[in-house]
Amino acid sequence: MRSIGEMARESGLGVSALRFYDRAGVLVPDRVDPVSGYRWYAPGQLDEALLLARLRRAGMPLADIRLVLAGWAGADTDLVRQLLRAHLRRLERGLSGARAEFSALRALLDHRENPMTSLRTDTAVRLSLSGPDLAAALDAVRFAAGADPELPVLAGVHFDIDDGALHVVATDRYRMAVARTPADGYDGPRAQVTVPLPLADAMRALLDGDREARLSVDGDRVTLEAGDRQTAGPCLGHDFPDYRRLVRLPAGRRTVVDVPGFREAVRTGPVREQEEAAGDLTVLAVADDGAVxxxxxxxxxDGLIAVNRAFLLDALAAGARDRLVLESGGPTAPLAVRRPDDAGTFSLLMPVRLEN
Incomplete structure (x- = not known):
């Protein structure tokens, strides 16, 4: 017999995936301990798990996988072959359609301006900021910064200087955080730069007191001074997404939550596991009166919203308030975590569609 941990290591499916397939009736363990609930798998089930992993990597729907496993275990190889051929035809049709759509998108891109924000500014920028306010802004967004090497454009903190304020932004696609802090000494055109994460962290390390901070941008180089110390380095050589467009959301239901109690409920409450979700999910219920x-x-x-639990806990901590506002337009709309006293600082969490 194999424990669920051993089965996960040998099949490559992962413990949460094995639990999901058990609940879905696709790969049911041979025995479940009635006291501990621990799952045990028979020796022959490893082959089924390896087959299941292959089929999922190929993108086969669960309904078809269930039939393939049943046919594989029996003598109905004709059904298995039919299901494999049908799925391959679906993949080929999908690939053909995707190629056509991407060709059309490339043609559109060739005939329009780049909609991404301009990275560099031709004008040297010098501005003064409150050190504690800038530190708080960096703390409010750092958790949302990207770490995917395939998307280096998101591996930084974006600085947007406009209308007497510095907007600090970070996103990894699944969450976004925005913070605003007043700035003095610059009244020129809007200027934007993206600071690499190591440099952003070095900037935060300078801001350990009540001193004023001075930020300067000259070409592709950004410098932060605090007292007699400074840190500087080049900006990221990539364009950052137009975050202002991404944060324009229709108004949704708003409710104020007591953060310590709500955070504890999220931390200790039930979670759901889905194979496609990266991490445990917290499911929030939104009542008719907006209570969450x-x-x-x-x-x-219909009133359920599923989000990554770790992301939600990070957003609650970054909110840095005992009371925060949760706002959502529905199960498929981003969940906004807002400060009741600071409209310029908030985070957005992308929801996860719950499987039936």
Whole structure:
């Protein structure tokens, strides 16, 4: 017999995936301990798990996988071959359609201006900021910065200087955080730069007191001074997404939550696991009056919003308030975590569609 951990290591499916397939009736363990609930798998189930992993990597739907496993275990190889051929045809049609769409998109890009924000400014920028305010802004967004080497454009903190303020932004696609702090000494045109994460962290390390901070941007180089110390370096050589467009959301239901109690409910409450989700999910139930609670196991209905639990806990901590506002336009709309006293500082979490 194999434990669920051993099965995960040998099959490559992962413990959460094996639990999901058990609940879905696709790969049910041979025995479940009635006291501990621990799952045990028979020796022959490793081959089924390896086959399941292959089929999922090929993108086969769960309904078809269930039939393939049943046919594989029996003598109905004709059904298995038919299902494999049908899925391959779907993939080929999908690839052909995707190629056509990408060709059309490339043609559109060739005939329009780049909609991304301009990285560099031709005008040297010098501005003064409150050290504690800048430190708080960096703390409010740092958790959302990207770490995917395939997307170096997101591996930084974006500085947007406009209308007497510095807007600090970070995103990894699945979450976005924005903070605003007043700035003095610059009244020129809007200027934007993206600071690499190591440099942004070095800037934060300078801001350990009540001293004023001085930020300067000259070409592709950015410098922060605090007292007699400074740190400087080149900006990222990539364009940052137009975050202002991404944060324009229709108004949704708003509710004020007591952060210590709500955070504890999220931390200790039930979670859901889905194979496609990167991490445990917290499911929030939104009542008709806008009240938000952590939904229990098995909860269903239209008023449920599923988000990555770790991301939600990060956003609550970054909010740095005992009371925060949660706002959502529905299960498929981003969940906004806002400060009730600071409209310029907030975070957005992308929801995860719950599987039936």
């Amino acid at each position: 609670t952590v939904a229990g196991e098995g909860a269903a209905g």
